[in-house]
Amino acid sequence: MNIPFVDLKTQYDRYKNSIDKAISDVIAETAFIGGRFPSMFEAAFSQYIDVAFTAGCANGTDAIELVLDSIGIGDGDEIIVPALSWVSTAEAVRSRKAKPVFVDIDEHFNIDVTRIEEKITPQTRGIIPVHLYGRPANMPAIMKIAENAGLFVLEDCAQAHGAKIEGQHVGGFGLAGTFSFYPGKNLGAYGDAGAVVTNHADTADRIRQLSNHGQPKKHVHTYVGRNSRLDGLQAAVLMAKLPHLEHWVERRNKIAAEYTRALSDVESIVLPAAVSEGTHAYHLFVIRHKNRNELSAALKNEGVNTAVHYPQPMPLMPCFSDLGHSADEFPAATRLCNEILSLPIYPELSEEALEHICSCIRKHA
Numbered sequence: 001m002n003i004p005f006v007d008l009k010t011q012y013d014r015y016k017n018s019i020d021k022a023i024s025d026v027i028a029e030t031a032f033i034g035g036r037f038p039s040m041f042e043a044a045f046s047q048y049i050d051v052a053f054t055a056g057c058a059n060g061t062d063a064i065e066l067v068l069d070s071i072g073i074g075d076g077d078e079i080i081v082p083a084l085s086w087v088s089t090a091e092a093v094r095s096r097k098a099k100p101v102f103v104d105i106d107e108h109f110n111i112d113v114t115r116i117e118e119k120i121t122p123q124t125r126g127i128i129p130v131h132l133y134g135r136p137a138n139m140p141a142i143m144k145i146a147e148n149a150g151l152f153v154l155e156d157c158a159q160a161h162g163a164k165i166e167g168q169h170v171g172g173f174g175l176a177g178t179f180s181f182y183p184g185k186n187l188g189a190y191g192d193a194g195a196v197v198t199n200h201a202d203t204a205d206r207i208r209q210l211s212n213h214g215q216p217k218k219h220v221h222t223y224v225g226r227n228s229r230l231d232g233l234q235a236a237v238l239m240a241k242l243p244h245l246e247h248w249v250e251r252r253n254k255i256a257a258e259y260t261r262a263l264s265d266v267e268s269i270v271l272p273a274a275v276s277e278g279t280h281a282y283h284l285f286v287i288r289h290k291n292r293n294e295l296s297a298a299l300k301n302e303g304v305n306t307a308v309h310y311p312q313p314m315p316l317m318p319c320f321s322d323l324g325h326s327a328d329e330f331p332a333a334t335r336l337c338n339e340i341l342s343l344p345i346y347p348e349l350s351e352e353a354l355e356h357i358c359s360c361i362r363k364h365a
Helices: 008-014 016-029 036-049 060-070 088-095 139-149 201-210 232-263 292-301 318-323 331-337 351-364
Strands: 053-057 078-082 099-103 124-127 152-156 176-180 194-198 285-289 340-343
Touching: 008 016, 016 232, 036 053, 036 194, 036 232, 053 060, 053 201, 060 088, 060 152, 060 176, 060 194, 060 201, 078 088, 088 099, 088 318, 099 318, 124 139, 139 152, 194 201, 232 285, 232 351, 285 292, 292 340, 292 351
Parallel strands: 078 099, 078 124, 124 152, 152 176
Antiparallel strands: 053 194, 176 194, 285 340
């Protein structure tokens, strides 16, 4: 068998008619920039997340930067971020000339809430928790810390479409939540796309203007903004896919449950723990193994494609070397980065493929 890590073609084939119609409608109306398609998706996504406003933009990185710009984050400010995430989380902070202050992660790959308060200084402005791999971070605890310290909270939901905490979708807890619709996400476009969700009208209005050259209306440039619009084609594709998202998340959870059932007695691996008071979106199913590279190679030989998300803690990346961090400051992130291995998980993964993956892991782990 040859099992891809992600299979976007099978999903397209399954929903081809509705996706093709969505794209052809945009082309027929030549509604490539602006127009009804982004507005329709923004309204539908707001309803899905249960927030007041969604502001589409060009990608998930821009979404974080736009929120930071909307509240004037800049030189001298400090923003608390987890030590493990895709680089955009801290990159967006640094690109605003602010300082990312890294906090180690817990055993579930999310920011260690017990270590946040010790990193707060008079220069701290906010916290960006990441719902990494689709597992919701401990937002009740994070919100309490932020409220006590007078900090904003920006949820990085780039991998958490469909994740919930006590029935509430992630993204609606803090000042804003940011989403990426990169093609491989739980809800993916056919190119780059992103969005900011918020319950604050002023934040949504400012982000819409900043993402469109600072314009509240054409040729009126209130702010120095940027070009970061959600285009019509991507919005239409997302609109066609959105009705299926809940089913896809349920399917991901079923696959995760089957992985757990089939591999629970394999002592050499550590499986991701279930979420006790919420819903894991399982954008990624990440196991741990002391000889991760050897296991990955063995699975590759059996036709099973895997990946590593991510091989290095952010504070140890060359782009942040001037901050002078060392591995011993982030023992959990450093250790886990050497053990983590992402297995295939997507709604279209067949039972036969899943059985083959589990059989190969039991054979080689």
